[in-house]
Structure formats: C-alpha cells, structure tokens
Amino acid sequence: MKIHLALAAIAALSFGVASFVPAYAMGDGGNSSGTSSTVKKCKKGEVVKSGKCVKATSGVLPDEDLYQQGRALAQAGEYDWALIVLGAVSNxxxxxxxxxxxxxxxxxxxxxxxxxxxxxxxxxxxxxxxxxxxxxxxxxxxxxxxxxxxxxxxxxxxxxxxxxxxxxxxxxxxxxxx
Structure with missing residues (x-):
C-alpha cells in the first residue's frame, strides 16, 4: 500500500528533520527507485535512489519517481528543492x-x-x-x-x-x- 507522500514529508518536518527526501513504500516492492517507507535524509538538490542520496539530474530516476519526490517536497514547503527535483524530469x-x-x-x-x-x-x-x-x-x-x-x-x-x-x-x- 502506498503511503501518501505528503504525510511522510509532514511527519519528517514535525520531527525536526531539516533536510530530507520523502519516500514512499509499495507493498509489492514495485517502486523502481528502491526507496523504503522511512524518510531518508538527503541534502538539498538530492533525491533518494535505491536507499541512497544522489544528485537530482535528468535520468537519475524514472520521471514518475522524480515527480513523486518533487511533489512531496513542494507539499512539505521545500519549494526551491522541489524545483530542482522537478526540473530534472525529462518530460x-x-x-x-x-x-x-x-x-x-x-x-x-x-x-x-x-x-x-x-x-x-x-x-x-x-x-x-x-x-x-x-x-x-x-x-x-x-x-x-x-x-x-x-x-x-x-x-x-x-x-x-x-x-x-x-x-x-x-x-x-x-x-x-x-
């Protein structure tokens, strides 16, 4: 079951996590980015790929994963970071x-x-x-x-x-x- 990204982002913020990339879980392991249900701490401008933080660049993840992480960042108030991640989407x-x-x-x-x-x-x-x-x-x-x-x-x-x-x-x- 997919955990709503905004909830993960809000939870991270309420626990004082200053820099993060919200992640979501798929019960069937179908998330191609390999992220888990935990919130991975990353630096601004990075995304989670296979449980590690990597620079947000075009092609580093499928567009859908970049979109989901960028959307969650935007909803969590990390607007400049969201723009970096969404800017990496190829489409x-x-x-x-x-x-x-x-x-x-x-x-x-x-x-x-x-x-x-x-x-x-x-x-x-x-x-x-x-x-x-x-x-x-x-x-x-x-x-x-x-x-x-x-x-x-x-x-x-x-x-x-x-x-x-x-x-x-x-x-x-x-x-x-x-």
Missing part, C-alpha cells in the same frame, strides 16, 4: 510536473512565474482541475478575485461543485487566502 510537457513547478513558484511568492506554468499545464490538459484550482489560488493571492472565480466556473464545468478542487478554491476565494 517537460507533463502537466502534473508543470503544476507543481507552478505551485512551488506561487508558494515562494513568484506569482507571475507560477501563472505561466499553470497556463502551460492547462493548455496541455484543459480538464486538469488541480492546476485550475492552484491557478485560482494564485489569482486570489494577486488580488484578482474575478480571475479566480472564472477558474472556479471552469472547475465546476469539469467536475461539479462537490469535487475537492472546487471546494478548496471556493474556500480560498471566500477567505482571501493563498
């Missing part, structure tokens, strides 16, 4: 990767840069509601509630008003939070 047109690059820039306060990545992700997959949610949250942070509401409408058209992405963006719009 520059993976909307999920573009989304978390945008997320890392947005959370670091670089809204204009974030918007470009979100727009590219949405251009590739117009139904990618998570990217639309994050784009809308960026618009809220920029004070562009009108644009955030237009993303909320787009999300509603794709998954309704009860999906998590709609609910999260609606909450951000109502509360004016990033």
């Amino acid at each position: 520059r047109n993976d909307p999920r990767v573009l989304n978390y690059i945008g997320y890392s820039h947005r959370k670091s306060g670089r809204l204009d840069e974030a918007f470009g990545y979100y727009h590219k992700a949405i251009a590739i997959d117009p139904n990618f509601v998570l990217a639309r949610e994050y784009l809308g949250e960026g618009y809220v942070a920029a004070g562009r509630i009108d644009l955030a509401k237009s993303q909320l409408i787009e999300i509603a058209n794709r998954c309704g008003t009860t999906c998590e992405e709609y609910q999260e963006l609606a909450e951000h719009i109502d509360g004016g939070v990033n």
Whole structure:
C-alpha cells in the first residue's frame, strides 16, 4: 500500500528533520527507485535512489519517481528543492510536473512565474482541475478575485461543485487566502 507522500514529508518536518527526501513504500516492492517507507535524509538538490542520496539530474530516476519526490517536497514547503527535483524530469510537457513547478513558484511568492506554468499545464490538459484550482489560488493571492472565480466556473464545468478542487478554491476565494 502506498503511503501518501505528503504525510511522510509532514511527519519528517514535525520531527525536526531539516533536510530530507520523502519516500514512499509499495507493498509489492514495485517502486523502481528502491526507496523504503522511512524518510531518508538527503541534502538539498538530492533525491533518494535505491536507499541512497544522489544528485537530482535528468535520468537519475524514472520521471514518475522524480515527480513523486518533487511533489512531496513542494507539499512539505521545500519549494526551491522541489524545483530542482522537478526540473530534472525529462518530460517537460507533463502537466502534473508543470503544476507543481507552478505551485512551488506561487508558494515562494513568484506569482507571475507560477501563472505561466499553470497556463502551460492547462493548455496541455484543459480538464486538469488541480492546476485550475492552484491557478485560482494564485489569482486570489494577486488580488484578482474575478480571475479566480472564472477558474472556479471552469472547475465546476469539469467536475461539479462537490469535487475537492472546487471546494478548496471556493474556500480560498471566500477567505482571501493563498
């Protein structure tokens, strides 16, 4: 069973681990990066490969593993490190990767840069509601509630008003939070 990456990252942070790469476990041993359910301490700019820390470079791990580790770092607030790891992904047109690059820039306060990545992700997959949610949250942070509401409408058209992405963006719009 896959352990949610964000939970591993949050657990590591709450125990005072300053530098880490979240890892996840597969019950069938199917994780090609060979990581375990423990959190491996690595330096910024490194990823876990076969239980060891290695420099995050293109091809060091399959794109999916780089994406998962980069995503977990972004969700744990390690935005610059996440950008290094996500930047090592070979497929520059993976909307999920573009989304978390945008997320890392947005959370670091670089809204204009974030918007470009979100727009590219949405251009590739117009139904990618998570990217639309994050784009809308960026618009809220920029004070562009009108644009955030237009993303909320787009999300509603794709998954309704009860999906998590709609609910999260609606909450951000109502509360004016990033």
